[in-house]
Amino acid sequence: MKVEVGDFVVFNYIGRFENGEIFDTSYEDIAKEHEIYVEGREYGPIGVHVGVGEIIQGLDEAIIGMEPGEKKTVTVPPEKAYGMPTPELIVEVPLSEFTNAGLEPQEGLYVMTDSGIAKIAEINGDNVKLDFNHPLAGKTLVFEIEVVEVKKKEESH
Numbered sequence: 555m556k557v558e559v560g561d562f563v564v565f566n567y568i569g570r571f572e573n574g575e576i577f578d579t580s581y582e583d584i585a586k587e588h589e590i591y592v593e594g595r596e597y598g599p600i601g602v603h604v605g606v607g608e609i610i611q612g613l614d615e616a617i618i619g620m621e622p623g624e625k626k627t628v629t630v631p632p633e634k635a636y637g638m639p640t641p642e643l644i645v646e647v648p649l650s651e652f653t654n655a656g657l658e659p660q661e662g663l664y665v666m667t668d669s670g671i672a673k674i675a676e677i678n679g680d681n682v683k684l685d686f687n688h689p690l691a692g693k694t695l696v697f698e699i700e701v702v703e704v705k706k707k708e709e710s711h
Contacts, residue, residue: 555622555704556621557617557618557619557620557701557704558706558707559605559606559707560604560606561605561705561706561707562602562603562707563601563604563617563701563705564601565600565602565699565701565702566598566599566702567600567613567697567698568580568697568698569695569696569697570695570698571693571695572629572693572694575588576588577690577695578590580597580598580599582597582598604618605618610630610636611630612631612634613630615634616628616697617699617701620701622702624700625700625701626698627696628696629694629695630694630695630697635695636688636690636691636692637691637692638692639691639692640687640691643686643687644683645684645686648682649677649681650680659674660677661674661675661676664689667684669686670686672684672685673689
């Protein structure tokens with residue numbers, strides 16, 4: 555029973571950078587072992603409709619044609635993951651926006667803004683550069699995926 559576009563697929567995954575460092579996983583024990591465990595997050599296989607844009611393109615394409623119980627490792631280039639960083643998503647704001655709110659900005663930290671989450675890319679005198687690019691933009695990602703269950707398109711209605 556091969557996965558086709560529109561099927562509902564339940565799968566586990568381990569996401570790594572090209573250097574082998576794990577950045578995300580559906581396995582709780584692996585998250586704890588690699589110190590990326592998030593308290594309160596529900597670990598376990600995730601379910602998506604395949605081929606309709608619910609997950610990044612590279613994973614979508616990799617799962618099509620797989621069968622329950624099958625494992626696969628797929629390398630996903632930035633163009634099929636989170637894209638390349640775009641300069642338009644780096645915005646400079648006055649440092650006073652932070653200090654007036656009683657905040658002490660630090661490079662590398664993420665902040666929630668009215669426009670979404672941004673990384674503090676640089677603090678330069680009286681200005682702070684905020685980067686609204688996805689944290690994984692520009693990165694090639696390697697996923698180990700295991701299909702757990704497949705519900706055919708016509709069965710899931």
